[in-house]
Amino acid sequence: MAIYCRNCGKAMADDARFCPGCGAQTWAPGPYPASVTRLVRPRAGRMIAGVCQGLANAYAWDVVWVRVITVLLTVFGGGAGLLAYVIFWIVMPEEPIVLPPPASPYQPPSQG
Template identity: 45%
Template sequence: MYCNACGKAMAEDDRVCSRCGNMVGIPPTPKKLIRSRAERKIAGVCAGLAQYFNLDVLLVRILCVFLTAATGVCPGVVTYMLAWIIVPSEPELKPVVAAQQPVTS
């Protein structure tokens, strides 16, 4: 395996080039704002925001409730509803069915 950036030979299990520091093998995942499925309470907007900004979900929820209460229900709830509609939901993870192994005893 060779580094994509500088062409230095690398071990197969190397992930970072020792010469230039280029990441190899793992495609960079673009950060996307999505509504979380695993941690959702209503629509997953707060959990999605927490994931996106790398914050604690509870902190984001408290902030949302506080902002909604402070600004009056209208802007907070409307913003949440808009986020619910606009922000895509996290793709549903299909349960992986393990291949049936013949029972050997």
Template identity: 65%
Template structure:
């Protein structure tokens, strides 16, 4: 991928951190995350997996999601609890991981 300085337009190498012509730092774009469908995972959940699912999907720390949920429940007269229940009903649960299917062949015996 060709990299160009945004200040002077000089062509740079892919591993350059500064422009060799003007000295301006080169910023690499943050990695792009593909947003997937919200699901409630089976691993790491405490009650129904809503907070864990939100944290997984948006790349947040699950502890902070749980703290915000509790604070929203306490300080909004239960609106956080209602939102949690709505997410519980709307978010599908992660499908079970099934073992690979093996075909059984009858041994030829006489």
């Protein structure tokens, strides 16, 4: 599965952090490798349980629109938005606590 640069549309490797074509940073940068689901409820930026924020992070959506659609589905969709929210709340894992990386033991080789 390839991802595409939002800036220039060039295909990139799944784990690429920057576009090889234009150098733009890829969407949804995070501590998770591409093989691990990004569909988690983040601890930062959440309003209730972090479901909307998590979906926005995972799919590079605008969290405001995710919330608006959820509310609209709840109000006008017979509670479908609320139902979906609760389901996502149950199935989405909470973001693990990310510890700061330890100081790197790597020392650049000194020239003389």
